[in-house]
Amino acid sequence: MSKADRSHVALYVPALVGLGFLVLPVVGLLAKTPWRELPALLAAGDSWTALRLSLETATLATGVSLVLGVPLAWLLARTRVPARRLVRALVTVPLVLPPVVAGIALLLVLGRQGLVGGWLDREFGVTLPFTTPGVVVAESFVALPYLVVSVESALRLADPQLEEAAATCGANQWQIFRWVTLPIVAPGVAAGAALAWARALGEFGATITFAGNFPGTTQTMPLAVYLQLEQDPQAAIALSLVLLVVSIAVLAALRDRWWTGVR
Known part of the structure; x- marks a missing residue:
């Protein structure tokens, strides 16, 4: 074996171990899924209500992030x-902040006794904690940085000369942003939105701390999975499978925009 071949082996081994580390848990979930009982498990309880709430709040949180x-x-x-x-x-900061700490921080700011929440409650009668809008707030807080990082990276890679040319032609700052900058960074925006949506969909710690776990109101799918894991592990596996399928479907739908140029 040549020296070059040995160097390739040194890269292939950890690469394959890393691939297995990422793929095997998914394989384990599929292997342990009770396929025969799956329809009954999904039909029982508030599974579809939790899924609907998760999809709605994650989409709203992505909109806020955009x-x-x-x-x-x-x-x-x-x-x-x-x-x-x-x-x-x-x-x-929210990228590295423990989700439970994020939830506590949101309570201290937007709770009824919080820095901003107290004013909202007194002046407008608006209460965010333990409500559906509170779920959107918690998911937006943890998802927003993913979109910002992705779009900022795309902006830094974009050629600023195109914007300068538009300014030379008399376009104002908004027109440059709307008709030149946004189309250039559209793949980065799509990638950031996908990451933000996936992060919001899977959010657990900040949601349960700031919004609670009330079926039909704040119980999203991750919270339902956690609850079922203690009561009915088979149902938890079934709900986890639904989240997996939804996530894969989103990635497949956004593939052309997200991985443009990747073969």
């Missing part, structure tokens, strides 16, 4: 905002 995250990414990538490094670090 509305707030794309301008924020543009601010970080295209302007000389003061203390930009500090701002970027603060934006990415």
Whole structure:
């Protein structure tokens, strides 16, 4: 065996181990799924209600992330905002913050006695914790950084000369952003939205801490899986399979936009 072949083996072995580490849990889930009892397990309880709530809240959270995250990414990538490094670090904090801590932080700010939540409750009668909008808030908090990081990376890779050419032709900042910048970074936006949606769909810690686990109101699929794991492990496996199928379907639908140029 040549030296080059040995170096390839040194890369193949950990690569295959890593592949197995990622794939085997999915294989184990499929192998342990009670296929015969699957329809009955999925029909029982509030499974479909939890799935519907998960899809709705994850989609709304992704919408919030798009509305707030794309301008924020543009601010970080295209302007000389003061203390930009500090701002970027603060934006990415939810990526490394334990989800339960994120939920507690949201309670301290948006709870009825929180810094902002108390004012919302007194002035407008708006209460977010332990409500469906509270689920959207928790999911948006943990999902937003994924979109910001993805879009900012796409903006930094985009050629700024196209924007400069549009400005030379008389386009204002909004027109440049709408007709030049957004089409250029569209694949990055799609990738960020997919990541944000998947993160929101799978969120557990911040949701259960800030919004609770009330069937039909705040019980999303991850919370339902956790509850069933203690009461009926077979039902938990069935619900986990549903989440797996939904996630794979989303990735397959976005493949052409997400992995453009990847073969």
